[in-house]
Amino acid sequence: MKPRLRERSRSLLVSIMDNPNTSHRLLHDGSTGRVLSLLGAALLAHLIHLSSTVESNGSDATPLAVVDASVSGVLALGHETSLADLYWLELVQYVGANDSTAMQWPLLEALAEKVIRVDPMYGYAYEASGVLLAQAGRTDSSNEILLRGMEHIPERWQLPFFAAFNYWHSMDELDRGADLLLRASKLPGSPRYLASLATRLYSSSGNLDEGLNLLEGALALPLDPLMRTELEKRREDLLVERVLQQTEAKISQYRAKNERPPLSLAELDDPELRAILSSEIGRTIVFDPTLGEVSSPLLPERLLVYRPSDVPEALAAP
Amino acid sequence: MTQLRILLAIARVTIHESLRDRILYGVLAFGIGLILLSAVLSNVTLGWPVRIVTDLSISAISISGSVMALLLGVRSVAGEIERRLAYPVLARPISRGQYVLGKFVGVVGTVYLNVLLMAVAATAMIASYSHEGAFQYTVTAYLTTLALLLLKLALIAAIAVLFSCFTSSTVAFIASTGLTLAGHLTGELRFFLGKSESALTRAIGDGLYWTLPDFVTLEALSKLVHEKEILTSQTLAAVAYGSCYLAALLILATTIFERRDLP
Numbered sequence: 318m319k320p321r322l323r324e325r326s327r328s329l330l331v332s333i334m335d336n337p338n339t340s341h342r343l344l345h346d347g348s349t350g351r352v353l354s355l356l357g358a359a360l361l362a363h364l365i366h367l368s369s370t371v372e373s374n375g376s377d378a379t380p381l382a383v384v385d386a387s388v389s390g391v392l393a394l395g396h397e398t399s400l401a402d403l404y405w406l407e408l409v410q411y412v413g414a415n416d417s418t419a420m421q422w423p424l425l426e427a428l429a430e431k432v433i434r435v436d437p438m439y440g441y442a443y444e445a446s447g448v449l450l451a452q453a454g455r456t457d458s459s460n461e462i463l464l465r466g467m468e469h470i471p472e473r474w475q476l477p478f479f480a481a482f483n484y485w486h487s488m489d490e491l492d493r494g495a496d497l498l499l500r501a502s503k504l505p506g507s508p509r510y511l512a513s514l515a516t517r518l519y520s521s522s523g524n525l526d527e528g529l530n531l532l533e534g535a536l537a538l539p540l541d542p543l544m545r546t547e548l549e550k551r552r553e554d555l556l557v558e559r560v561l562q563q564t565e566a567k568i569s570q571y572r573a574k575n576e577r578p579p580l581s582l583a584e585l586d587d588p589e590l591r592a593i594l595s596s597e598i599g600r601t602i603v604f605d606p607t608l609g610e611v612s613s614p615l616l617p618e619r620l621l622v623y624r625p626s627d628v629p630e631a632l633a634a635p
Numbered sequence: 636m637t638q639l640r641i642l643l644a645i646a647r648v649t650i651h652e653s654l655r656d657r658i659l660y661g662v663l664a665f666g667i668g669l670i671l672l673s674a675v676l677s678n679v680t681l682g683w684p685v686r687i688v689t690d691l692s693i694s695a696i697s698i699s700g701s702v703m704a705l706l707l708g709v710r711s712v713a714g715e716i717e718r719r720l721a722y723p724v725l726a727r728p729i730s731r732g733q734y735v736l737g738k739f740v741g742v743v744g745t746v747y748l749n750v751l752l753m754a755v756a757a758t759a760m761i762a763s764y765s766h767e768g769a770f771q772y773t774v775t776a777y778l779t780t781l782a783l784l785l786l787k788l789a790l791i792a793a794i795a796v797l798f799s800c801f802t803s804s805t806v807a808f809i810a811s812t813g814l815t816l817a818g819h820l821t822g823e824l825r826f827f828l829g830k831s832e833s834a835l836t837r838a839i840g841d842g843l844y845w846t847l848p849d850f851v852t853l854e855a856l857s858k859l860v861h862e863k864e865i866l867t868s869q870t871l872a873a874v875a876y877g878s879c880y881l882a883a884l885l886i887l888a889t890t891i892f893e894r895r896d897l898p
Contacts, residue, residue, distance in 0.1 A: 394819040395850055398857050399694040402676075402687045409681045438861045441682045 401436030474504035491522035520620035578609030649741020666699030692757035708795020709807040711738040732889035793884040800892040
């Protein structure tokens, strides 16, 4: 600022300060109108700036910067959970305002990280972020966040449940999904069908023995009576399913060799199968010679699950 | 008995004076505004609105209460001396210790009255957002959280009164605000100073951790919103810690004020 201009500004300021009627004059000599006009113009410029920001970013909810969560956690000064809530709201608004298919939510991981770094016990944040990331097609990130949640909140059954769904549905790793489902089924508050679903996954993956071992391990632990009954039932189902699969394998071998199904199970004449069929479960096996299929009244529905990889491409969802 | 009556008389006058303070109503309005805002914010969340309402409401009480305790605490003694209102009182047969304690009780009483108003609003809000009509949390857990918060506010008021006993109100405000902030960061201070290669720095970190008031100890909100059990043993330990620290601060404040040469 030039000295002359500075001097003029200063004298103007002094004259305003010294004059007791300044405020009165401001109100009545038209200055109020000018001030309001300037404020209105400023507001208009602000609105224009905001709308141009929305246009350039594609959304008004895009966060401008993702600050280091550890720093903001320190600055929360004992109100970490409240700060995490505000970060959570930021994430929700971001997700709500952006189309997942178009944007793939590129900042989702960073925003979720902010929430869970400030409040590592925020169970719903792990859960919802995991589901959203899976929806955005980033299954690895989804599993990473869900597994981290399981470390911090091992008692929340929803976290292993959603991770299991990812492994099953998106990654076709039924064994891993079954392990996680079994883990979820043992947690308080989990729905009773989880144990059943876990056994189906084990069955479909072909790792019945692994499933049985895990169930035996679970049953060796102290459990609530209802859960124990449920897991014992699932073990029973897996044992029946194992016998059915073993019998089916022998029938397949017979078919391959003779190019027709056997007329009865006795026709198979296999010592190993005879031993299996002489067991308590084996005696319940019923053979349908017309279809060449086996069943057991102990297991009205076979333990198989839908596998996305088994669906023909023409029938698969777009 | 007479001594207690004197103390309570000073406290009563302090409450009356504080309630005339307009800034108090500004802070109260801020607190209640934040509680109401929590209801608005909970409507734009996903999943669990009662958590947002609880978090923001209790934090609003905590922040507003802390600001009130600091503002009223620093003006309680220093402000009275600066305005020369303390001298006629001290000229009477009242000990300086009684005066300081009376001022402290008055400040805490005023803060608690305001906290009560905010707590009623917060509780109503939480109840209205709880599932299926039942209150979201157990009464014990909720009341424990509020009780520990009250103790924390008393501790902040004691810090403010302590500084107010030997400095001007402005300096007391800066110092007690700094100490209150540091009291929320003792763990972080120890962690970061503990990273130093210098043994002296690490020792300073440890020293600060053990000597500064640790307000995180008096914090149960995170357990409340995560619906974790608030253990009785932990609560009792926290109450013992807060009470002992509070008593120490008040004794220090009265001792300093008794030995001080008033201008």
